[in-house]
Amino acid sequence: MDMKVELIAYTPEPEATVAAAARLCYSSRGAVGLKEALTDAEAASLIKRLISMGHLSPTEHASFTFAIEGVSRALSHQLVRHRIASYSQKSQRYVDENNFSYIVPPSIAAQPDALELYRKAMEELREAYRKLAGVVPREDARYLLPNAAETKLVCTMNARSLYNFFRLRCCRRAQWEIRELALKMREEVRRVAPVLFALAGPSCETEGICWEGEFSCGRAREVRSRGVAADGGDDLGA
Incomplete structure (x- = not known):
């Protein structure tokens, strides 16, 4: 059974929303006026500066909701460990599972x-x-x-929670199924907020640093040797 991930709802203009929230802290103007006055280029520049400085609280104002199918209960048990999120999952208590599908x-x-x-x-x-x-x-x-056993669920996270999720679960040491999910989710959010999630991923990819110690796959060294961080790409077979 193939995994399916679809972004079914998200904060309108997520990057402009985050930028306006950040600018509000240092302006006497209201958020609506600030948002309307921001150009795309200004919003992008401000978001890049926020992320580089580690000022991530404004990113919590952008939320993303995913419909997820074709995943196992083994995966969902891992997923709900990310507690700053909302989940709705198919109930095995009420749904007939006589011919349950399963993940191989x-x-x-x-x-x-x-x-x-x-x-x-x-x-x-x-x-x-x-x-x-x-x-x-x-x-x-x-x-x-x-x-x-296959399950279906709806998951909502804000951008800051997604940064943490992608940092941990896009890592090559993450369990294969939840890593596939994380990569698909990252692909979905990058379609609608490419600047906001340009630096979303494992630390080896974004910083050229690995925190896995002796278990490191060596990718951080590859990134450093290229002098490139946040190359934005990875494939499921890596």
Whole structure:
């Protein structure tokens, strides 16, 4: 099952909103007047300066809402650890999971014997769930459902929370599924706020610094050797 991520709502003119909020702190004018007076170039310049100085509180005024499908419960358990966010998730208590879909990790999909064993176990769990759900409430039958079970959710974060999310979860050491999610989410927000998220990503990519110590993948050295930070790109196979 393919992961699907779609940005379904966001603060109108997010970059202008953040810039106006920042300028308000040092102006006698109101936020509406400041926002209307800002040019795109001025907003971009101010946002770059804010981020470079680490003054991130104005970015909290821009929020982004994502519709996420084709991910596992194993992923959602990681995602909700990012607590400055709002979540709505498909309920296994009320939704019939007789034929639940499931996520197959690439390492399993690449090995025929492992894949056969995995699929067999999932079908056995499906059958056990069907039988149990016929005699007990679904809220109790769901205890059989695996971490692999597919789920759907809506997630809303402000830009500052997204910076933290991308810093941790776009890292190559992040678990493969949530890293794929983070990269897709970053791609979505960069479409509507490219300046605001130009420097969003792991520290190796944005600063040429890695905090993983002996577990470092070495990318920070590559970035430093090129003399480039925030190259803005990465692929899922990296």
